[in-house]
Amino acid sequence: MSEVSRRGFLVAGGTVAASAALIARGGQAPAQAAAMRRDAEEFDEHSYLAEYTVSFDGAHQAGISTPHQAHLNLVGFDFHAGASREDVQRLLKLWTSDARALCQGETPPGSLEPEMSASPANLTITCGIGPRVFEIIGEKRPGFLDPIPAFELDELEENWGQTDLVLQICGDDPTTVSHATRHMVRSSKTYVSTGWMQQGFLNAHGTSGESPTPRNLFGQLDGSVNPRGVEDFAEQVWIDDGPDWARDSTVMVVRRIRMNLDTWEELDRASRENAVGRRLDDGAPLSGGGEFDDIDLHATDDYGLPVIDRNSHAARAHPPAGHPEQRLLRRSYNYDLPPVPGDQLSNSGLVFICFQKDPHEQFVPIQKRLDERDLLNEWITHIGSAAYWIPPGVGRDRDAYWAQSLLE
Amino acid sequence: MSEVSRRGFLVAGGTVAASAALIARGGQAPAQAAAMRRDAEEFDEHSYLAEYTVSFDGAHQAGISTPHQAHLNLVGFDFHAGASREDVQRLLKLWTSDARALCQGETPPGSLEPEMSASPANLTITCGIGPRVFEIIGEKRPGFLDPIPAFELDELEENWGQTDLVLQICGDDPTTVSHATRHMVRSSKTYVSTGWMQQGFLNAHGTSGESPTPRNLFGQLDGSVNPRGVEDFAEQVWIDDGPDWARDSTVMVVRRIRMNLDTWEELDRASRENAVGRRLDDGAPLSGGGEFDDIDLHATDDYGLPVIDRNSHAARAHPPAGHPEQRLLRRSYNYDLPPVPGDQLSNSGLVFICFQKDPHEQFVPIQKRLDERDLLNEWITHIGSAAYWIPPGVGRDRDAYWAQSLLE
Structure with missing residues (x-):
């Protein structure tokens, strides 16, 4: 009976799991594994864990240009009343050290659960700082953290609003992500409490069939126009001017x-594809080509009619002439809450996350156009909004901590 | 820069994802993959999907002896008022056909989202029938569905109580599990509405380090004493007497x-291990041996004191002399809800799921002992309870449907 041989495997196969898993990771995504191995060799002595590890140290924080993992816990935190600049500093030191350990499969200080952090499975922990922290530390709030304006169609719920801090915890093992979240929350309770936790998921192992782009719950490939390569990231994502601490x-x-x-x-x-401006199967623009080819907003059909609806999501999100800066990195996750009993059939959506140099030059003008006219608005509602400064990476200095250059 | 080469991979690697994924699955769990391939070859013409497919057809429903997948959506449903025997029959026919399609990576009738079901990733959909359905169809409720008695320490919440039906939807791709759940809910709305949805997770890929047993959020290997092999399942799980429809x-x-x-x-x-009676690292009984060796409740240390605390979980759960039938299959999943803002540090637990011939001979006496005295009770609270008859599998008859032998 096959069911028994399968269960039999579970027992017999236990001892080969470690080495077999290496093959699995290598087989699944050879180039990715190679890149991770390269990172790992520089910093990490755990050769067994290396294949599963995303480097924590570097010029930029991990979890941004990192290929999406399957799971997200995005946790918003608020400082307790009376928090001081020193509290901010102490918490960020603590968090940096804990996050580095967890992401490398090590046991952070104070944890008695080494088994729960032993398989990082591409764990990344990314820290963000909300506008009120600049008040707490007595520094001028940078312009890029000016409030995101209200949009006409927003139906924002207070539950999902701005918090003082955010941790974006992503990984390919849900138990590891859960434990890492738990550890970061418990280790910070002296300073902060949780405002919200937004849980999300994407296709397992970072792939969805033929395309590397994950699908959202409308069945669309989501993130096809993301930056790819050093130049794109330099243009759209990493801040390279302004004060030194922001570099x-x-x-x-x-x-x-x-x-x-x-x-x-x-x-x-056909109506779904018209609303998006792209094919559902492979994400290609309706104007032709492949998923990563440019959309042609001027293409017409045999009758001279536009192929891409002017009010489609892709057309409205596209940077207008003279505004090549209106691009950004989308790194969103699907969410699925239990439907309200007896009432709803589903309670689902997207934890939309994007990264950019300045939302007021990038996210805001794009979202303004979408808010004004986007066929998708019929089926989506923005119910939460927040923005965070994501400090640079800690480089290769083991004593460095998140936002150190701002705080010292 | 490694981050760019990784992202670069995402583009370049897209076209090799399909074939590489086969290697990954095969490499990760060779025996498991072989068992699945064997199943698949008998019934499934999609050789590409075969490696990811758990056979839907068979003497027993899938999702019971199947090695645990990473994700669970357990959905409880209630019939609309006035439901008839014919409604039950129609719904179960519909569900069987939809579940078979989804678990094989095919598009069920009425779905316009073929891409969302194309990667079953070990999807299983298991159907259960609550006590009230026997009233609806006008049949005598079998004794094994007599109500589970209240236990002293229970703090049951109505939200998580008995429903008319349950679907246990498990798989290794969270987006596939989400879509399968969505499809099963929408296709049944004429007959039922959802009572609750219990979402859960385990270690990814069905392994956790050296042991095949997944960890719960207390860090314990959970399920070490499960049945293994044909005889164990025949003794503990599959009903082999009583009416024909129950076989x-x-x-x-x-x-x-x-x-x-x-x-x-x-x-x-040490206190954690004492409460459980097992080592945290490898799940071995404190009395010695490996995870799957028998626990020795009479072992004593150098001072003549018992090595296993008599009130430890393992000691209390152990079948007493003369009651070898007090064993069952545990197939539980961890849950993690967002903590209540500003109040909780965590809101976590276990969706405990077990399978057996008769809960009144198996689960109930075990749980009665645990409820009376189990050191773990200090840290756990039972807040939901329900029981379902899990009809036999549909054999190899493509026209058969769940519970057919009861309903026809």
């Missing part, structure tokens, strides 16, 4: 977007 | 167990 940092905008699957799924496929 | 069926008990991480983590490791 190599970036800015995260989080929008919680409810998606109405019930009404969306009433559409036929 | 090869089983009974699921679901308990939602809140786990207080805050107070648990105040313990040192």
Whole structure:
């Protein structure tokens, strides 16, 4: 009986799991594994864990240009009343040290659960700093953290609003992500309490069939126009001017977007594709080519009619002439809450996360156009909004901590 | 820069993802993959999908003896008022056909999202039938579905109680599991509405380090004493007497167990291990041997004191002399809800799921002993309870449907 041989494997196969897993990771994504191995060899002595490890140290924080992992816990935190500049400093030192250990598969100080952090499985922990922290530390708030303006169609819920800090915890093992979240929360309780936790998921192992781009719950490949390569990231994501402390940092905008699957799924496929401006199967623009080819907003069909609807999501999100800066890195995750019993069929959406140099030059003008006219607005509602400065990486200095150059 | 080469991979590597994924699955768990391939060759023409597919057809439903996948959506449903025997029959026919398609990576009728079900990733959908359905169809409720008695320490919440039906949807790709859940819910809305959805997770890929047993959020290997092999399953799980319609069926008990991480983590490791009666690192009984060796309740240390605390979880759960039938299959999943803002540090626990011939001979006497005295009770609370008859598998008949032998 096959069911028994499978269960039999579970016992017999236990001892080969470690070496077999190496093959698995290598087989699944050879170039990715090679890149990770390269990182790991520089910093990490755990050769067994190396294949699963994303380097924590570097010029930029991990979890931004890192290929998306399967799981997200995005946790917003608020400082207790009366927090001081020293508290901010102490917490960020503590968090940096704990995050480095967890992401390398080591046991952070104070943890009695070495088994729960032994398999990082591409764990990344990315720290962001909200506008109020600049008040607490007595520094001028940078312009890129000016409040995101309200948009006409927003239905923001206070539950999902701005917090003082955020941790973006991503990984390919849900138990590891859960434990890392738990550890970061418990180790910071002297200073902060949690405001919200936004849990999300994507296709397992970072792939979805033929395309590396994950699918959202409308079935769309989500993130096809993301930056690719050093130049794109330098242009769109990493801050390279302004004060010294901001160099190599970036800015995260989080929008919680409810998606109405019930009404969306009433559409036929042609209408769905028209609303997005792209094919559902392979993500290619309706104007032709492949997923990563440029969209042609001027393409017409045999009758001279535009192939891409001017109000489609892709057309409205596209940078207008003279504004090549209106691009950014999307790194969103799907969410699925239990439906309200007896009432809802689903309670799903997107934890939209994007990274950029300055939201007021990038996210805000794009979202303004989408808010004004985007066919997708019929089926989506923005219910949460927040923005965070993402300090630079800690380089290769083991004593460095997040936002050190701002705080010292 | 490594971050760019990784992202670069995402583009360049897209076209090799499909074939590489096969290697990954094969490399990760060769025996498991072989068992699945064997199943798949008998029924499934999609050789590409075969490696990812758990056979839907068979004497027993899938998702019971199947090695645990990483993700669970357990959904409880209630029939609309006035449901008839014919409604039950129609729904179960519909669900069987949809589940078979989804688990094989095919597109079920009525779905316009073929891409969302194309990668089953070990998807299983298991159907259970609650006590009230026997009223609806006008049949005598079998004794094994007599209500689970209340236990002294229970703090049951109505939200997590008995429903008319349950679907246990498990898989290794969270997006696939989400879509399968969505499809099963939408396709049944004429007949039922959702009562609750219990989402859960385990270590990714079905392994946790050296042991194949997954860890719960107390850091324990959970399920070490599970049945292994044909004889164990025949003795503990599959019903082989009583009415014909019950042959090869089983009974699921679901308990939602809140786990207080805050107070648990105040313990040192020796106290944690004493409470369980097993080592945290490898799950071996404190009396010695390996994870799968028998626990020795009579072992004493150099001072003549018992090595295994008589009130430890393992000691209390152990079948007493003369009651070898008090064993069952545990197939539980961890849960993690967002903590209540500003108040909780965590909101976590276990969706405890077990399978057996008769809960009143198996789960109930075990749980009665645990409820009376189990050191773990200090840190856990049972907050939900339900039981379901799990009909036999549909054999190899493509027209057969769940519970057909009861309904026709």
